[in-house]
Amino acid sequence: MKITIIGTGYVGLVTGACLAEIGHDVFCLDVDPRKIEILNNGGVPIHEPGLQEIIKRTRSARRIQFSTDIEASVAHGDVQFIAVGTPPDEDGSADLQYVLEAARNIGRMMNGFKVIVDKSTVPVGTAQRVRAVIDEELAKRGLADNGQYGFSVVSNPEFLKEGAAVDDFMRPDRIVIGIDEDEAGERARELMKRLYAPFNRNHERTLYMDVRSAEFTKYAANAMLATRISFMNEMSNLADRVGADIESVRRGIGSDPRIGYHFLYAGCGYGGSCFPKDVQALIRTASEIGQNLRILEAVEQVNDDQKDVLVQKITARLGDDLRGHTFAVWGLAFKPNTDDMREAPSRRVIAELLRRGASVRAYDPVALTEAQRVFAMDLQDAPDQLARLTFTSTQDETLTGADALVVVTEWKEFKSPDFVYLKSVLKSPLIFDGRNLYEPETMAELGIDYHSIGRPYAQPSELPANGPGHA
Template identity: 90%
Template sequence: MKITIIGTGYVGLVTGACLAEIGHDVFCLDVDPRKIDILNNGGVPIHEPGLQEVIARTRSAHRIRFSTDIAAGVAHGDVQFIAVGTPPDEDGSADLQYVLEAARNIGRTMDGFKVIVDKSTVPVGTAQRVRAAVEEELAKRGLAGSDEHGFSVVSNPEFLKEGAAVDDFMRPDRIVLGSDEDEAGLRARELMKRLYAPFNRNHERTLYMDVRSAEFTKYAANAMLATRISFMNEMANLADRVGADIEAVRRGIGSDPRIGYHFLYAGAGYGGSCFPKDVQALIRTASESGHNLRILEAVEEVNDRQKDVLVRKITAHLGEDLGERTFAVWGLAFKPNTDDMREAPSRRLIAELLRRGAKVRAYDPVAIDEARRVFAIDLHDEAEQLARLTFTKTQNDTLNGADALVVVTEWKAFKSPDFVHLKSVLKLPLIFDGRNLYEPEAMAELGIDYHSIGRPYAQPSQPPVDPSGHA
């Protein structure tokens, strides 16, 4: 089948590459010439494991192309995937300007029946707005109601985890398709069924429903996962106070099949492009409908507060004034296997350390370039603070001259460091672990002063001496 993907971000690029991988003829469209130039020169504008290899294979097989030519993109695909960004607006609602502009572009140039697929994460009712935008453009062309220029809008939300998006797409646990029950909708459903047929050969993974339910499903899924994370962070904060071990608690409750282990890890808060934005958007949707989502309002509040948990632990141990301190920070991206810095807990942590006068030496395996960009924006009015932020080439380089290590992202490279070397280089054998990567008792035996989240503190075998003279 001929497919057009509008938007070459995480969702669009992964969707286009994977559909080309299973044999479809894919046209990837983007209005950003920089992205298209990168792709046409063999690069990939995002970090996603396995994606570059899939694109290389499908390009050599002539099953994928990249262009800024809107008319050519609309003409190419019988199925038009809208996979553009839906950033949060000032009031927390999803900004649909790019989705609706993509819909208008389709209406301006389409010729023949089109299935228009909302792949972007969009609030309930967006398909109706997309339909209206297309119809408006067709009316301008004098083609409103034309059978020859018929179309149907389908909701097909994505369920991709950054860092594992290719595998998630190629081995989906479910495919959600929302369509209308009219003639055009049934025709669209048959085309989408053909499109996804390779994924349903062993067993049926597709869930068919109405459009609004499909739109709602995506938000509900992300809201549930965000709720689990904030719940465990609340429990971890209480565990700190009562002396319980949140890791033991996690195993205890996760063994219940009604609960399970997924998304039950305590940490420094969630970030990224989905959970913060989608929770806010769902809260806003409820508000516009005259309803309050008390649980999700609490989830958002807990997560916002949790992003300061490491700073609270640091200042409780070293004092509010960090002007003579240097911190090594391991991990900048909001999660491993991505360079995504959107809503990353590291941004709040580093900003607070710098505001309190500290110097920061930071490292991430893939997110350094993106981190330079976002901190230049975050601190554009704080040149003196920005000057105290250094990005290093290796994780060990961060330790040079540092008083303490702060772990923010659970990259595999950080899970088994050389603790003997780490202890010898740090001014203080002091670790603040925002992802509970290490065992408190093992750290204590090594003489490392180790502070995690929701786990009992173990006194180091050799109490550290602060060379600065601070208590």
């Protein structure tokens, strides 16, 4: 099948590459010539494990192409995936200008029946707005009542985890398709069935439903996962105060099959492109019809507060004024296996350390370039703070002469460091762990002053009995 992907961001690029991998003829469009140049030169503008290899393979087989030519993209695909960004607007609602502009271009240039697929995460009712825009453009061309130029708007939300997106696409838990029950919808259903046939050979994974329910499903799924994270973070803060171990609690409740273990890890808050903006957008959608989503409002507030917990532990241990202190920070991306810095907890942690007068040496395995860009923007009005932020090429470089290590992202390479070396190069054996990577008892035995999230403080063996308590 001939497929067009509009937008070569995270969702569009993974979708296009994976559809090309299973044999479809894919045309990827982007209005950013820089992205297209990178892709046509064999590069990939985002970090996602396995993606570059697929793109290289499918380009060699001539099953995928990248272009800025809008007219060619509309002419190419019987199915047109809209996978452009939907950033949060000032009021928290999803900004649909790029989605609607993509739809408008399709209406201006389509020359036969098309299935337009909303792959971007969009609010309930977006398909109706996309349909109205295309109808408007066809009417301008005098083609509104011409059956040859019919179309159907389908909702096909993505359920991709950054860092595991290729595997998620190629081995989906479910494929949600929202489709109209009319003649055009029936044609669209057949095309979508052919498109996803390779994923349904062992068992049927496709869930068909009405368009609005499909749009809602994506938001509800992300809101549920965000709720689980904020719930565990709230429990971790209580565990801190009552002397419980949140890791033991996690294992205890996760063993209940009605609950399960996924998204139950306490930490320093969630970030990324999905959870924050989707929770905000769902809250905004509800408010527009006079409903308050009280649980999600609390989820958002808990997550915002959680990003301050690490710095609160640091100041409880070292004092509010951090001038003269240097901190080694491991992890900048919002999660491992990505270079995505959007809403990353590291941005809040580092900004607050700098604001309090500290110096920071930071490292991330893949997000250094993006982090440099983001912090230059975040701190453009505070050049003195930016001057105290250094990025290093290895995790060990951050440590020498630092007063403490702060772990923000749970990259695998941070899970088993050489603690003997770490103690020898830090000014003091002090770790603030925002992802609970290490065991408090082990740290105490090694003489490391270790502070984590929601777990009892273990007295380091080399510190005096009246040493610092759990912050």
